[in-house]
Amino acid sequence: MLFERYKVYKIKLDFNIMYKKNKTHFLEVFKESIPIMVGYVPTGIACGLLFSSFNFKWFIAPLLAMFMASGAAQFLSVNLLSNKINLLELGIITFFVNIRHSFYGLSFLKRYKGAGIKKIFLIHTLTDEIYSYLTTKKNKDNNFCLLFGIV
DSSP states (O other): OOTTTOOOOOOOOOOOOGGGGSSSHHHHHHHHHHHHHHHHHHHHHHHHHHHHHTTTTTTTHHHHHHHHHHHHHHHHHHHHHHOOOHHHHHHHHHHHHTTHHHHHHTTTTTTGGGGTTTTHHHHHTTTTHHHHHHHSSSSOOOOOOHHHOOO
């Protein structure tokens, strides 16, 4: 048949670490993610307060946080949305603000060489905090479960 030569690839994420009997791996991931949370939590609170001060509905800030991985774009969007900019223009501006994340991903191509399809997820989720953490980490293992847990 025509379609026999095409293979169907399934994205298989390794979630088995969450269901292990001992919770040492979960605690290890949690300890590794604390420095990143220290950067995210205050930034998220500040962004939420800023949205509230511009009289946006309470759910707009968390909604934008789910779709915008960049804190800089979230802070920028407050002012732009208050000036009634349309979403296409906001998307274009956000793209140019976040173009630096592409270079972060390029610097990790060699490191994630054996990750297969997981490489797309790992490069897509790189942010400033995760990039700085991973580049300064002494143990540069490519444990996908650890990296997925940190993200």
